Amino acid sequence: MAVSKTFTADAVRQAQAAGQRVFGENYVQEGVEKICALRSSPEGAGLEWHCIGPLQSNKTRLVAEHFDWVQSVDRLRIAQRLSEQRPEGLAPLQVCLQVNVDGGANKSGVAPGELLALAQAVDRLPRLRLRGLMSVPEPVDGFDAQRAVFLQVRDLFDDLKSRGFELDTLSLGMSDDLDAAVAAGSTMVRVGRAIFGSRPARETSA
Numbered sequence: 001m002a003v004s005k006t007f008t009a010d011a012v013r014q015a016q017a018a019g020q021r022v023f024g025e026n027y028v029q030e031g032v033e034k035i036c037a038l039r040s041s042p043e044g045a046g047l048e049w050h051c052i053g054p055l056q057s058n059k060t061r062l063v064a065e066h067f068d069w070v071q072s073v074d075r076l077r078i079a080q081r082l083s084e085q086r087p088e089g090l091a092p093l094q095v096c097l098q099v100n101v102d103g104g105a106n107k108s109g110v111a112p113g114e115l116l117a118l119a120q121a122v123d124r125l126p127r128l129r130l131r132g133l134m135s136v137p138e139p140v141d142g143f144d145a146q147r148a149v150f151l152q153v154r155d156l157f158d159d160l161k162s163r164g165f166e167l168d169t170l171s172l173g174m175s176d177d178l179d180a181a182v183a184a185g186s187t188m189v190r191v192g193r194a195i196f197g198s199r200p201a202r203e204t205s206a
């Protein structure tokens with residue numbers, strides 16, 4: 001996945017011209033503007049858009065109406081709203097649960113001990129399709145240390161699969177740790193700066 005947050009629709013078009021099809025956005029409003037801009041051209045029709053940023057309740061409708069995937073679901077209330085608000089004419093919203101394996105309580109992501117219950121509840125929502133797990137570990141130095149954290153997420157993923165969940169997406173790894181993520185079994189790396197260059201500073205949130 002190419003993470004195009006803070007970059008322009010033109011940057012997305014250039015990546016698309018080079019063959020990239022899957023894009024990730026963190027900020028809902030910014031993402032929706034780009035999705036609408038790209039979809040208004042014929043080439044933009046085949047793109048797949050993933051929401052990867054923290055989600056507030058008041059933004060779920062925009063996400064449900066425009067994105068193809070949400071990788072940052074970490075509580076049931078958000079999942080319920082996304083399911084209720086997903087338009088009938090669209091395919092179910094593809095969902096990953098974001099897991100917090102190493103952070104404090106303030107960090108986004110469901111705690112490992114609460115993951116199974118959340119997965120069971122999300123799996124029952126009619127307009128969502130549970131595809132896998134996503135995680136954004138705290139930065140650590142060195143391949144082995146990075147891989148060790150990713151392997152904790154991999155274990156949770158394998159555990160859910162062994163319980164009968166049909167999951168195919170383990171979304172791990174960014175520009176600085178993607179090698180370790182792939183070594184731990186990532187099926188989808190989310191790469192921003194290594195594709196688009198360094199990001200401009202951003203003033204406002206969401």
Ligand SMILES: *Cc1c(COP(=O)(O)O)cnc(C)c1O
Binds near residue numbers: 005026052173175190
């Ligand atoms: C920004 C972001 C990325 C991409 O990070 P880079 O370091 O630019 O590759 C991936 N995942 C999430 C959730 C992000 O917020």
